[in-house]
Amino acid sequence: MLATVSSATLLGxxxxxxxVEVHVTNGFPGFRVVGLPDASCREARDRVRAAIVSSGFSWPQRRVTVNLAPSGMRKGGPGLDLAIALGVLAADGQVQADCLGGTAFLGELGLDGTVRKIPGVLPLVDAAGEPAVVVPLACAREASLVRRSGVFGATSLRSLVEILWGRAHWPEVVLAPPHAEGGPTLDLADVLGQPLARRAIEVSAAGAHHLLLVGPAGAGKTMLASRLPGLLPDLSPAEGLEVAKIHSAAGLELPGDGLCLRPPFRCPHHGASAVALIGGGGVRLRPGEVSCAHNGVLFLDELAEFPGSVLDNLRQPLEEGRVVVCRASAAVAFPARFLLVAAMNACRCGADGAPGSCRCRESDRERYRARVSGPLLDRFDLRVRVRQPEVGALLAPRPEAGRTGAEEPTSKVAARVAEARRRARERGVRANSDLAPWRLDELAPIGAPARRLLERRLREGLLSARGLHRVRRVALTVADLAGDEGPLSEEHVLLALALRGQGVLADDDSGFGPCLGGSAPGSGGFSPGLGGARSGLGAFQVDPSPPAEARACAAGAP
Amino acid sequence: MSTGLGQTRRSTSPLPPGAFAAALAALPGAGPAWLVGVLAPGGHPQSPERAWGELLAGRLAPPRPRRATTGAGSGPQGLRVSPLAPAGQTPPDAPSGWPGLSPDAPARTWRRCQAAEAQVSWFGASGYPAALAGGPSPPGVLFFVGELALLERPCVALVGTRRCTPEGREVAYRLAYDLAAAGVAVVSGLAAGIDGAAHAGALAAAQAGAAGSTVGVAASGVDVPYPAKHAALWRQVCRQGVVISESPPGQPAQSWRFPSRNRLIAGLSRIVVVVESHIQGGSWHTVEAALQRGVEVAGVPGPVLSPASAGTNLLLREGALLVRNADDVLEAMGLGASPAVQPSLLPPRPSSPCAGGSASPRAGGLGDEGTAVPARGTHEPPGPLGPLERTVYQALGRRPQTVDDLVERCGLPLGAVLIALEHLGEQGAATHHAGWWARAYRR
Known part of the structure; x- marks a missing residue:
């Protein structure tokens, strides 16, 4: 006797x-599963046999062959247990084969016949090509996110068969609410001081600019980063479903058992392996942290402690918004468009980076800096230093919300961010960081003072051509947040430059050596005057000209 | 007795004495004590050629590798290899790639010296620095590139931490500039931080026509710039001053070579000025060596909260000479700080040492105009400032601060502070480095 039962399996x-095709025939009693099952799928034999017997059915003392079609694709996980068990019962004639038609069955079986939860119900139900789907009752709510009708819950093999025989009714499935609340949002008002870092968080949320926070332990880097998702606008239902599918496939709890429209926030520990971060592993290729952070924030705390080989895997997702995991068995593309926020110390000793404060040896500092590769570092449009708050500020009584001196709450900042994102959508992109370089001239014209400023930086070698594009995008976001129209002003560009944090991680001993060889000047040393000498405002600085003139300059003759 | 300085002339016929001195220095385990003992047995100099011949003939004991001490009493005062390094830390082992004790060693060694453009001087030779010859543990053989006669000038060592503050670097630069302008040779170690700034300052003065110059004392061979990023500075010092080293050309900068390098810095100088030093660090080796030799030690005071000044402040508390500027150093050397030697040259800003070359050359090192020293330490900004700039300037201090500090201190919006800082920077009233802002030095 032959029976065929529909089910689904997960890949990526x-x-x-x-x-699931089950064939029961005369011959030496045995139970074989063919069609590339992985280990946990092959173990279904023992679970299914025990579940059938404990549910009060009889195990056919004949030759049982199970084929999982298409047989060329590897199947992983225990989600096919229920379909195999029903197939065996149908092939043995204990269940009418026609009551299984038009329905897909998903679920893992316990030895006592209970139907257990499985990961990835959302994509599985989505893929099942039948009008009705039976899932473990515990997953039914989640499954209802993609199918509002035709989803049934099963609690045990016995009760399921009773229902199929027509002797019982389906247990009621509670549909998932279309919108679920995310976890409690953290308020930006809790962060004291840090004006530059606060602004960086805001600009990062508004323009989807990747952000690097540099500072000593305990300065509030994690605190700042965890408040970033609260500033991001809600996801669209389609984006939310995308995220929910990924999280379901990764076996993560969906918040509130519903469709959460808050952007996800993922913070993997720095011990994470490349596979954990990028995805892969096993037969079904689990999505990695970068995919779980899709449409949300990926926060890498202690960036320099991540192995360099792991970090360099981030380049493809940062560039393309997806990551392709290739294995011998399959190649899977995971969506991975996330906002990268990273935090690290300025050096190994954890000093705050003030000149002369570090206790590290020069070679140690070099080594620490080299742990984050240049190309990755270059992806960060925003690099700001976070400082330890003053002792006085920590112990001072908090001003009441709304009073002067109180820090801005998330709600106010999020409104500005939403407005900036709206402006970006009018330009046809999701956020300003997606703007193509050739559109910048049209969308982000530069005012005359700002042009002079940028020219100066370019000439001093403090800014590269690519850096210029990045600064312009950030400056455009700054202008959007301020609600300014028209060309970029000096203030916008200066803020963008300050947020870009030239040299936040740089060596503070690059002062003299390179210059003597006649190479490019101003290579990042402690440069008095920022090129004032070249602008002619402080001629006395360069040219040891007659003292009278020097005095005149010092006295203030412009 | 030979001419003293080996010539870099390429010749097949008889090798200069310097070749034999170099071959002796390149022997495995050849420390300064052994070399001095060989080159001047019983205090009487003999030619390196003869010493080499006796060594080949077996009449002289070759140096024993990996031994900290050699024949006490053979040289003056029973020398040790390095008086400063712990015994276990001084393995002047076989220099890699050197021929050792073989008849063709002098020729091969000499070819390497010529390739490195290095010249050789040795204990007892006529050009050998007198300051070293008289002191404890003189180096047996010195390799150098540049003008060794510079050491006959009054020499001042400017040393300090590699992890210095911008302020310390500026002080070193200015001190070196003013000292070189007064005709002094500035001795330092070619290292990152204070050392580099000191060399750069002295070179800038030399380029502007000052009589003084700079002496770089290297731990590695004279052709091995260390740190590598100072290669350009190194070449410049070779061209305009002199780079000297006890290590044969090609030797890497190994950590045990640095304390003995520091003893040379102290031995060459009449006064050792520590510009910035942490509570521990290589500067202390130099200070110890200076005290051993009776060389005066001076320190530049720094903020008591700055870890980079903790060492110098401790020195000062223990009685070192306090030095604020070049005048103080010159006065301590007895060169007098009369108005005539006031460091009147306005050194170029350290940000533009390249531009230093184009600075109008000033006649004479011993300043010919002593009238134009602007008041130091005034709190007035250099130009007319708007109200915003003035507020921010007043909040700026000498200690570098971040923009966050300034925003909090001024109570101004972030954008306004940034604009004010940019304008202050343009006018030369504020300086910044890696996001840290401070008031610029006034000249």
Missing amino acids: VEGYPVA
Whole structure:
């Protein structure tokens, strides 16, 4: 006797329909599963046999062959247990084969016949090509996110068969609310001081600019970063579903058992392996942290402690918004468009980076800086230093919300961010960081004072051509946040430059050596005057000209 | 007795004495004590050629590798290899790639010296620095590139931490500039931080026509710039001053070489000025060596909260000479700080040492105009400032601060502070480095 039952299996974040064919025939009693099952799938034999017997059915004392079609694709996980068990019962004639038609069955079986939760119900249900889907009752709510009708819950093999026989009714499935609340949002008002870092968080949220926070331990880097998701606008339902599917495939709890429209926030520990970060592993290729942070924030605390080989894997997702995991068995593309926020110390000793404060040896500092590769560092449009708050500020009584001196709450900043994102959408992009360089001239014209400023920086070698594009995008976001129209002003550009944090991680001993060889001047040393000498405002600085003139300059003759 | 200085002339016929001195220095385990003992047995100089011949003939004991001490009493005062390094830390082991004790060693060594453009001087030779010859543990053989006669000038060592503050670097630069302008040779170690700034300052003065120059004392061979980023500075010092080293050309900068390098810095100088030093650091080796030799030690005071000044402040508390500027140093050397030697040259800003070359050359090192020293330490900004700039300037201090500090201190919006800082920077009233802002030095 032959029976075919529909089910589905998971590869990456996508489900694929699987037909479970069971053949029971005369011969030496045995139970074989063919069609590339992985270890946990092959173990289904023992679970299914025990579940059938404990549910009060009889195990056919005949030869049982299970084929999982398409047989060329590897199947992983225990989600096919229920379909195999029903197939065996149908092939043995204990269940009418026609009551299984038009329905897909998903679920893991316990030895006592209970139907257990499985990961990835969302993509699996989405992929099942039948009008009705039976899932573990515990997953039914989640499954209802993609199918509002035709989703049924099963609690045990016995009760399921009773229902199929027509002797019982389906247990009621509670549909998931279309919108679920995310966790409690953290308020930006809790952060004291840090004006530059606060602004960086705001600009990062508004323009989707990747952000690097540099500062000593305990300065509030994590605190700042965890407040970033609260500033981001809600996801669209389509984006939310995308995120929910990824999280379901990764086996993560969906918040509130519903569709959460808050952007996800993922903060993997620095011990994470490349596979954990990028995805892969096992037969079904689990999505990594970069995909779990899709449409949200990926926060890498202690960036320099991540192995360099792991970090360099981030380049493709940062560039393309997706990551392709290739294995011998399959190649899977995971969506991975996230906002990268990273935090690290300025050096190993954890000093705050003030000149002369570090206790590290020069070679140690070099080594520490070299742990984050240049190309990755270059992806950060915003690099700001976070400082330890003053002792007085920590112990001072908090001003009441709304009073002068109180820090701005998330709600106010989020409104500005939403407005900036709206402006970006009018330009046809999701956020300003997606703007193509050739559109900048049209969208982000530069005012005359700002042009002079940028020219100066370019000439001093403090800014590269690519850096210029990045600064312009950030400056455009700054202008959007301020609600300014028209060309970029000096203030916008200066803020963008300050947020870019030239040399936040740089060596503070690059003063003299390189210059003597006649190479490019101003290579980042402690440069008095920022090129004032070249602008002619402080001629006495360069040219040891007659003292009278020097005095005149010093006295203030412009 | 030979001419003293080996010539870099390429010749097949008889090798200069310097070749034999170099071959002796390149022997495995050849420390200064052994070399001095060989080159001047019993205090009577003999030619390196003869010493080499006796060594080959077996009449002289070759140096024993990996031994900290050699024949006490053979040289003056029973020398040790390095008086400063702990015994276990001084393995002047076989220099890699050197021929050792073989008849063709002098020729091969000499070819390497010529390739490095290095000249050789040795204990007892006529050009050998007198300051070293009289002191404890003189180096047996010195390799140098540049003008060794510079050491006959009054020499001042400017040393300090590699991890210095911008302020310390500026002080070193200015001190060196003013000292070189007064005709002094500035001795330092070619290292990162204070050392580099000192060399750069002295070179800038020399380029502007000052009589003084600079002496770089290296731990590695004279052709191995260390740190590598100072290669350009190194070449410049070779051209305009002199780079000397006890290590044969090609030797890497190993940590055990630095304390003995520091003893040379102290030995060459009449006064050692520590510009910035942490509570521990290589500067202390130089200070110890200076005290051993009776060389005066001076320190530049720094903020009591700055870890980079903790060492110098401690020195001052223990009685070192307090030095604020070049005048103080010159006065301590007895060169007098009369108005005539006031450091009147306005050194170029350290940000533009390249531009220093184009600075109008000033006649004479011993300043010919002593009238134009602007008041130091005034709190007035250099130009007319708007109200915003003035507020921010007043909040700026000598200690570098971040923009966050300034925003909090001024109570101004972030954008306004940034604009004010940019304008202050343009006018030369504020300086910044890696996001740290401070008041610029006034000249």
